[in-house]
Amino acid sequence: MxxxxxxxxxxxxxxxxxxxxxxxxxxxxxxxxxxxxxxxxxxxxxxxxxxxxxxxxxxxxxxxxxxxxxxxxxxxxxxxxxxxxAPQERVGGLISRFFTASAPQALRRSWVFIVIGVLCMGLGALTGYLLYNENEAWFFVFMPSDLADGRSPEATTGYLRSVIYDSDPDHSGLGAFATFLFSHNTRIAIFIFGLGVFLCAPAILLTFYNGLILGAFMALHVDRGLGWDLGGWLSVHGVTELTAICIACGGGVKLGAAILFPGQNTWRVALQLAGRDAVKLALVAAVMLVVAALLEGFLRQLVQDMGTRYAIGWGVGLLWLAWALLAGRRQA
CATH class of the missing domain: 1.20.58 (Methane Monooxygenase Hydroxylase; Chain G, domain 1)
Known part of the structure; x- marks a missing residue:
């Protein structure tokens, strides 16, 4: 210069x-x-x-x-x-906006992928149920070995009934099953979402496998005339927990679909666009798993009446559904 x-x-x-x-x-x-x-x-x-x-x-x-x-x-x-x-929004405002607008809007935009998750779970449960009825040995194929002890086809009907209605969680065999199921489903939800980017297949297969476990376990109790009882016991936390798995599957499948069908965009742009909603679905699934853990820890064994168990589980499920369908429509 x-x-x-x-x-x-x-x-x-x-x-x-x-x-x-x-x-x-x-x-x-x-x-x-x-x-x-x-x-x-x-x-x-x-x-x-x-x-x-x-x-x-x-x-x-x-x-x-x-x-x-x-x-x-x-x-x-x-x-x-x-x-x-720049937006001067506090953390509380961001959390409030997530639950009142952005999360339910993402759920509605991704309903097709969530339905895919529900179908994978449902087909897995149906397959596990039918295979068990064909041959009880399938139970040991699907059910993890650390859960088979005491709750297998070799167990008596009286024992299976007693653990369903045992009000002491420390003595309940189903309490151990529920604890495992929650930790298992949490890991499955993380894997389903994270691996969905690999062309959807891992997310679909893991969700299907989770359904196999559920179907085989239900078939065991139906075979002993305890299907209604187990359904009520599982409803308390299972409606929320299994729905979270399906939502995580929907997020993973959405990521995979963006790579398989990028449309006019490049893979990178398509993945970025799909990731905006997919991450919100993963966060919703995480929140639902926490709620399921609270329901499991405080209500599952405290409530012994079967009708009340169904009312709690499916009532909470209806609240989730109403939130997903109605929240954030004005902001949209």
């Missing part, structure tokens, strides 16, 4: 540097405390200083001042822009 340009740059900086320093101070305060906590006069000066800085940046680019000055003004105006115009 020649001597004339250096003098012009120095004069330009000297005339405006005080404004830039004041703006930098206000931006630092806004970044540290938040714009909503600043005094009105400071927020007003911040907005006015941002406009003056952008004007200075435009002039500096026009007259080709030194690169260091341009980089400083670009960085300062970028920080000021974020302080003035």
């Amino acid at each position: 020649d001597q004339t340009s250096l003098l012009r740059s120095a004069r330009f900086r000297a005339e405006r540097e005080a404004d830039w320093q004041m703006l930098e101070t206000l931006v630092t305060e806004a970044e540290r405390r938040g714009l909503h906590r600043m005094e009105f006069s400071a927020a007003r000066d911040l907005a006015a200083g941002y406009r003056r800085a952008t004007t200075s940046l435009a002039i500096a680019r026009e007259i080709s001042l030194d690169r260091a000055l341009l980089e400083y003004l670009e960085a300062l105006t970028a920080r000021a822009y974020l302080s003035v115009y």
Whole structure:
């Protein structure tokens, strides 16, 4: 840069540097405390200083001042822009908006993929049920070995009935099964969603396998005349828990479908677009699994009346359905 340009740059900086320093101070305060906590006069000066800085940046680019000055003004105006115009929403507001609008809207936009998850689970349960009725040995194929002890086709009907109605969780064999089922389903939900990106197949197969376990376990109790009893016991937490699995499957399948059928977009863009809703589905599934754990821990064994068990499980399921169908429609 020649001597004339250096003098012009120095004069330009000297005339405006005080404004830039004041703006930098206000931006630092806004970044540290938040714009909503600043005094009105400071927020007003911040907005006015941002406009003056952008004007200075435009002039500096026009007259080709030194690169260091341009980089400083670009960085300062970028920080000021974020302080003035970026959303000032708190964490509580983000969580509230997630549950009141963005999450149910994502569920409705992804209903086809969630239905695929429900079908995979249902077909798996039906297959497990029919295979057990054909040959009881299938129970040991589907059911993990650490759960088969005591709750297998070799168990007596009296024993199976006693653990369903045992009000002491420490003595309940089904309590161990439910604990395993929750941890198992949590892992399955994570795998289903994460592996869905691999062309949908892992998500579909894992959901189907989860249904096989459920179907075989139900068939065992139906065979002993305890189908209604087990259904009520599982309903308390199972309606929420299994629905969460299907939603996670829907998110995984949506990611896989974006790769298989990107349409006019590239794979990367299609995956980014699908991921916006898929991540929300995964978060909804995680919340539902937590709720299922609470229902399992506090209500499953405390409530002994079978009708009440069904009412709790399916009542909570209807609340989830109403939330998914009705919440966030005005915002949409």
